[in-house]
Amino acid sequence: MAVVVMKFGGTSVANVDRIKNVARHVKREFAAGNKVAVVLSAMAGTTNQLVEWVREISPLYDAREYDAVVASGEQVTAGLLAIALQAEGIPARSWQGWQIPIETDAAHGAARIAEIDGSHLRERIDTGEVAVVTGFQGIEPETGRIATLGRGGSDTSAAAVAVAIKADVCDIYTDVDGVYTTDPRIVPLARRIPKISYEEMLEMASLGSKVLQTRSVELAMVYGLRLRVLSSFAEPDSLPPVEIGNLENIGTTVCSEDEIVETQVVSGIAYAKDEAKVTILKLEDKPGVAARIFGPLSKAAINVDMIVQNVTPDGAHTDMTFTVQAAELPRALEVIDKVKQDLGNFEVKSSDDVVKISIIGIGMRSHAGVAAKMFQTLSDKGINILAISTSEIKVSVLINADYAELAVRALHEVYGLDAK
């Protein structure tokens, strides 16, 4: 017997038939004697429609009212699934954020979960009732207002509920059957990764593999919660029910590094297309110049990712390249234009025709030459590197978008990730 949280996203509950399909997934666990809480997103498209209405009425909307509106989609799917489960003979009850409660901070529209008292929910689950919980939403206890976690927040809700009810595993059902060594649409030989560490998954998640929301992985890491990525499109009866000690037979298990016996030097290759590059040329090279560029960007809440700086041959000037989210490029250029008035003449070039490719693996910590192999491989293919950034377990390079597929395929092969 295991305590299981099952999370289903918008495409998995997109209509009545899909909701009935989710009920069959839950039935499989229930029939095996597992105790189940389900966390749901809104029907695919619903949240977009609600957001559109809010924006049509007022682009400068009040975030608390925005939250009251957009949180309604999860209320619908949670109630419908509870009914679908009851129709299958399974006792079930829906729970909205405020009913549990899932307490959040006051950052409406992008709130963080502050606390969940899971004791009542756990009691109900222990009686054999399935709890169907609305993802994406909670309540801000000071004002009693509904707060939402931001797009993709249901993964985080699922992880937080799993921690709160002391679940053995949190299964995230998606439209893929696990985390792959890279995007199988680009590399047909990509393999499903049976086990991946929290750290690697965090890098994968934040670098463009949109399988799991970053915050849900962070939460799982902090509390030592096992996450799994499974496919909701699999025939419900084709999957084995959760059995502790035998989780890796399907999907991808995200867990502590200690639980992974056979570590890879490189576990996966991620790419992020929504990057834009800004290059500042002929900037006067004097102390504090970087701060005077990046300070205002930070104040404008623009996230700068990779930064490369070179001194020009004359020694008096410096060239600087950095990347931002493509969507934030226009705002970034506006900020820099203002800085120009302070810092004197420099040239600015920008392009969103770039892609960030990353190799990720906890094995890097103990292996030398991993980055060098990457650079050599790209060089062999004639691919120019525009910027580099590294962390303990990843190396990222910025390259021209035209070479994205070529780079990913070459790296996937050279690090031995291709399926045999």
Added chain:
Amino acid sequence: MAVVVMKFGGTSVANVDRIKNVARHVKREFAAGNKVAVVLSAMAGTTNQLVEWVREISPLYDAREYDAVVASGEQVTAGLLAIALQAEGIPARSWQGWQIPIETDAAHGAARIAEIDGSHLRERIDTGEVAVVTGFQGIEPETGRIATLGRGGSDTSAAAVAVAIKADVCDIYTDVDGVYTTDPRIVPLARRIPKISYEEMLEMASLGSKVLQTRSVELAMVYGLRLRVLSSFAEPDSLPPVEIGNLENIGTTVCSEDEIVETQVVSGIAYAKDEAKVTILKLEDKPGVAARIFGPLSKAAINVDMIVQNVTPDGAHTDMTFTVQAAELPRALEVIDKVKQDLGNFEVKSSDDVVKISIIGIGMRSHAGVAAKMFQTLSDKGINILAISTSEIKVSVLINADYAELAVRALHEVYGLDAK
């Protein structure tokens, strides 16, 4: 300065433009210094869609989960209107049933409001903030579950909120500009009634004039709350803001009889098309036979309206005619079929090709011959009366549906209701 509750139904908030139009109605009151609470329905069509999903998943749905699902529509419109008001520069906040709270009994799907503590809402309104309240829903305090009031329940929510915050008037905005002496589509000379008593309105409401929900009028009557019926399709700036002592210049005010100086003998003519007639022929005439027919119908929660009984010329048998809601006719016939096994052979005939026409007026109490005039008028037109029922302030007749328009027109003229 007045404290005003404004209620808008589904067609008045059917899309973003209509919601902005509602905001302008509210702005008119706000600008005049009135304190405002708004009560809203869901967008037209939304609740039907939600109900359809519930039924598709399971015809035997759990009423508590049904309520969780269908209550979401009002949450959306309330949030959107709050944003629309803020965009007009008016401080506003949305309130769901559980946030106020609006406490109900446990009859999910058709709950009754048990209590509203309006003190916090009133405090907020007194600060100049407009409260936007979700109609149709509340919370059952024992279980903490959302409960809905049944279709059309937003009128009742509005009246109950008005009582709770001690409002001076509750304005119900609809697609008509008031209550008419009869349906203007049938009688072009029908007139708007500036003032009508609660008792008359109750008869009008329950007899087929679907302008106001019955329960909202009952509530208003018990608490002496003034209700008005106004048009939400009127240009917002064309209506005068609420001014106590000068309410009857527009719409229809529903108020206590004492406030009506000039009472009519007959105030209005109502008709109800959704009636069905059941006739039982050659029933053995013995004591208790009526109870053995109507007892089982009552147990099956089938509401019987008009009842007529005759003894046949041989004195041994009796014929009985009664009416039920047309939608309940099949179930009623089933019940009677079972009774037949007990009561022996009788003949059953039924028809839903009938209509109930009623004349309504508090003046009837002190005037004789009102009913006689009705019967004579119908007789003059060659219309056969199938059944009659009366109360202190109304007379209803059942006639063949073919004569409905003819009857309404003739009665409207004979009681002096035609516009000059």
